[in-house]
Amino acid sequence: MGGVDVGGGGGGKRKSLDSEINMIPMIDLLMVTISFLLITAVWTHMARINSDAQVPGPPRPDVEQEKVEPEKQLNVQMQAEDKFVLVWKQGATTVDSIDVPRKDVVMQEGPVEVVRFPDLAAKIESEWKAKGQHSNPTDRKLDQAILHTDNKTEFKYIVGVIDAIYQTHRDLTLGGKTEKAPAFNITFAVN
C-alpha cells in the first residue's frame, strides 16, 4: 500500500488526514495495458514508393487533337555497371546528357541489403533545379523521370535509384497549404 501524508493532524478528536492509496489495481491496470500494447504492436512499418505507368488512352478519331509541344523528360539509364547516364529529352530530341559515376552504398540489415545512391540523388537534384519545368508551387504537374534498366538488374537496385530520384522535393500548394512533395513522377522505359 502506498501512503499519503498531507500533514496536519491537530487535536486528537479530528479525523486523521493520513490516507492510503491501494496500489494493486493501479499496477494491475498498467500490466494489462502493457500486455495489450505489446501483443498489438507493429514493429515493421510498411510503406510504398509510387510510380505511374502512363498508359495512353484509346484514340478518339472524333476529337481533333491539339498539337502540344512535348515537355522535357529526365531519362535515368542504369544499364552500365560503372555509371548512370542522365539524359534530358524533349520528344525525340536529346537536350543534354550527363554521366554520373556509379557508387553503390550497400548496407546489410538482417536479410535485406539496403542499396543507396547518394551521388546520383545529389546530381538529379541539381539537374532538376537547373532544368526542371514544374517548380512553381501552384503547378500541380510534376516533371517526368523515365527509368531505363536492363532485364537482369535486381529489384533492390531499382528501388535504390527510384529512392534517389524521389529525394528531390519541391514546394506544392494545394488548397492554400504549401507542403513538400516529390519533384518527379517515375515510370519505366518499355525497352
Add this chain to the structure above:
Amino acid sequence: MPLQTPTRRLMHHVGLEFVAKKVTGGGHRSVNAGLSLTSMIDFLVVTVVFLLMTFSASGETPIAKGLNLPKAENTLDMIDSPVVAVVGSQILVDGSPAGNTRAVEESDRMQRVDELFNILKSKRELWKQTHPNKDFPGVVVLEIDQNIKAVVVKSVFQTAAFAGFPNVSFMVNSIPKTG
C-alpha cells in the same frame, strides 16, 4: 504523522538488541524483503508511454512468407488497394494465386502475364459495378522480393497497367531519412 519535540528516552541504558534479533529471525537473515513500488511504477509508466507512442491503429499489412522487401527512405503511407505479390516465381493477388513468372524468366523478355491480367481486369470491373458514379483510382501495390530480376518487375508492372491499374506502387520497408 505529526511532528513532536524529541524528549529524553527512558531506560536508554537497557540494551534492546535482543528484541531486534527476535523480530528479525533470531540473528538469521530476515525472510521478508522490501520491494520499492515507486521505481517499479515508474518503469511501468515509462513502458506504457513508449508503447502508446509507437502504437499504430492502422494495423499490419500482411506480407507473403519468404519475401524480403527492399528498404527506402522517400516513401508514402500505404493505401487500401489490391496487392500483387511476387514470391519466387508465383504471383499472388490479395493472397490468391494469379499465375507465375516462369515464362518471363525463361524467355528473358518483357511480356504480359495473362492470368494476372484477367484477375486484375475482373477486379476493376467489379469495382466499377459496385461504385457506378465514381472514378476508378487504378491503384495497385506490388509486393516484390528484393532479388527479383527487373524483367519480372517490368512485366508485372506493365500487366497491371494494361489491366487498368496505371498507378502502380512498390511496397517497401520504410527507413528513417538520413541528412
